[in-house]
Amino acid sequence: MKPIISVKNLSKKFQIREKLPYYSLRDSLTNLVKGFSKPSGRDSDSFWALKNVSFDVYPGEVLGIIGRNGAGKSTLLKILSQITPPTSGTATLEGRVASLLEVGTGFHPELTGRENIYLNGAILGMSRNEIKGKFDEIVDFAEIEKFLDTPVKHYSSGMYMRLAFAVAAHLEPEILLVDEVLAVGDTQFQKKCLGKMADVNKKGKTIILVSHNLDAIESMSSETLLLDTGKVKYLGKPNQAINTYQSIMETKNKDQGIIKISTNQLKWMGISNNKELLALLPNNDITFKFQLKSRMQRLGNIYIDCALFNERGENIVHTKSKFLGNGLSIEKNKRFQIVYKIESPKLAPGIYYITVYIYNQDQVLFWIENLRACRIINKTYFGNTYYFEDVKSCIVPKFSVQLEN
């Protein structure tokens, strides 16, 4: 089969200038006469947002693109949407392309919902007849019937988003390029959008989807492209790409914790079981293994406190080894491991940070904060639903609901 999108050695260079050079109308006019010679920037002032990116996408596929901020994902979509030209390389797209780089592009606050549907539809490349034909469907999807003739500046942000996505969702090009639009709206709306995109895909359309939402990438895409600093790091199975991405995130993660207190008696070596802590279910036991090394002195009667914080900085778990009994002791000049196990804490999905605090009756020996510790994935461990939806609590306990007369 012939690829519908074929990208070959695509590169894009940006000039960074510390100080913008002085341009004047006169310079532009001289350039005009001289045949548009561009001011040449030194190569050291430039950086490659994309470097030799090549891939093929076949009809009906969904290509997910992941990568850290600044990895070149949006630049790639902008080139494929013809918004900005590449510096070198080519891309061939066989078919009509619609790109959705932002929800509500071109919406005008003074215009009514009805008027904006026509405006936005036309901007995204739909003909007037196409929009007319889908008008009711769009209004239905957005759930804004009552406010159709109200200027959108009076809309709530939720209504605005729904309307904006509804128009975009009814585009039917052969190729759809989508950038991070799922980052908006509540979970239910996001799900609706994902569902709509899956429908579009079922009709045989090809989709390129950029997202930070790894769950969405995993469930939607048939192939996943991992970009890192403008280069293709991995192209293939979604789960493999996500794993590679997470290990990049781990190694490049700068916040390896903040050491608040460190004495010459203990040396911190790090967490040793990073990988297995990346994808835990809420009901899994969590075991952290911290590596440390003792120095010249035998340490006796020490206590270890551990605390887990969620992304909002709320303290979810706080435990003290004192609760369990007497202090522990460590031989001198020895590598040792603290194994800290929390039994089935049922934490809500998210990323957790740990604080470790080691002390004896005289002094604090070691104290580290904000150490990225584990990630609980969004999967329920009971009942019929697969994902948690709209859960705002810090824990997701096992529960039952029964009716009794």
Add this chain to the structure above:
Amino acid sequence: MTRIVIKPKGKLQLINITEILRYRELFYIFSWRDIKVRYKQTFFGIAWALFQPLINMIIFTIFFGNLVKIPSGNLPYPLFVLIGLIFWTFFSGALTQASNSLITNENLLKKVYFPKLILPISSVITSLVDFIITLVLLFLALFFFHTSFSLELILMLLTGIIITFFSALGLGLLFSSINVKYRDVRYVLPFLIQILMFLSPVIYPVSTIKSSLKYILALNPMTGVIESVRAVISQTPVPYDILALSSLSAVCLLILGLFYFQSTERFFADIV
């Protein structure tokens, strides 16, 4: 099936007709949006398009017609100045809006693809719609001053519209693409328009100018337009030499504008 090939540098094309046609609905949509938005939340609505030249006509008639007594040939001064004003309002409005069209739609440039040429052209179309409304004013004035109405007038008005359209678009294209990079244009433009107005025979007739300077003034396309329309209305010979020079100048402006616009277009999204 459409096939899109994306390459580092496309060949320079003055105008890609097939592509523009594919996106033709955007002309309508952008002009419609601008007209809608312009008169939203105004009490008088689209009547403002009439007030502007009307009020200017009254002021100019009082100061230049009655006090300074600028000659106006065999036309009454109010009609004389109105002819100049409606074309001038069209030209200056179109030029201003076309020049700002790219930066006011910055968000669109960065987020969707369409031939950018559509934006300045739509701004000029929007001003054309306003102009057509002000024509009502002209016809009322013709009726009021018992001036004859002829087919020749219609043809000359059409010629005037085309020349004004081309020259406003040409300059607008040039300024809008410069504006993307140097916002200085926004500040320079009002002065430029003011100077251009005094260089155009809006409040005075070309006959007051030394004849050797006449041809230099004719390089300003508005000179030919305003003088010729006045000649037809006052039933004096049309200055075809001036009109020809003005038309030529309008075409040159359009080509210059298109050329500069198309050669910079691809990088608008990166620098806007």
